[in-house]
């Protein structure tokens with residue numbers, strides 16, 4: 001069996017980073033783009049990078065926009081991309097078509113408004129192939145915390161192993177989750193769902209992750225690449241963020257970017273200059289004041305995986321790169 005393309009490319013990325021090359025042979029690994037840019041016709045620079053990426057994070061997808069779901073599903077299948085999808089609420093049953101569900105590696109839903117708790121469709125085989133499971137990440141408000149046990153019960157009814165990763169919106173949400181934690185544990189255990197809270201508690205009630213499944217290897221490799229290079233922000237080496245008219249090196253507010261799309265995009269001076277600056281230990285001023293980088297750094301070093309018999313649990317759901 002030959003090694004999967006992303007794994008081979010990650011080895012090139014590791015080598016480029018290790019050798020301090022600012023011009024990268026592969027990538028970007030991940031693209032963020034407004035959903036409106038992903039409908040046809042897609043601009044030539046974006047189209048070319050979509051052919052090279054593994055993950056796509058569309059921005060501004062409305063939870064009821066079934067047309068956009070169809071578009072994203074077809075695009076992801078055509079470009080062999082996996083989606084890091086963020087929605088404004090919990091989708092109604094059947095709104096996410098199977099072709100899209102099969103390509104969702106991570107789904108993030110803001111659980112702040114009243115919403116019915118509905119599981120997300122996903123292909124069993126592809127989900128297993130990508131990560132061994134579907135990771136659902138929910139941003140939880142203090143009010144939303146009370147609905148978490150019911151949500152876990154609904155999510156747990158599917159036949160794909162599903163992890164739930166909870167991101168409290170603040171200290172009050174964190175406290176509310178703590179108060180209902182016993183109930184969370186009970187429901188998670190009953191339904192066989194692994195539940196974790198960012199930077200906090202975890203109940204490993206689901207089947208252990210397969211550390212050799214595709215995205216878990218990628219996750220581990222990315223962590224290995226950047227965990228030991230604490231002065232390097234991973235974004236300039238892995239991500240391209242398309243804006244309405246231009247492109248940015250990272251999603252941080254005010255991060256290095258251009259209102260226009262430069263020729264070559266990924267290896268344009270906009271990107272190579274930032275990479276060189278990081279290699280030289282002299283990052284741009286905006287990077288020195290960045291609040292996102294420390295969070296990513298923590299995420300890379302946290303490795304909050306629990307271990308099951310004979311396997312290591314690699315949390316694809318906590319990656320922020």
Ligand code: SF4
Nearest residue numbers: 233250255287290293
């Ligand atoms: S340090 Fe912050 S601003 Fe600089 S590239 Fe990284 S995420 Fe962007």
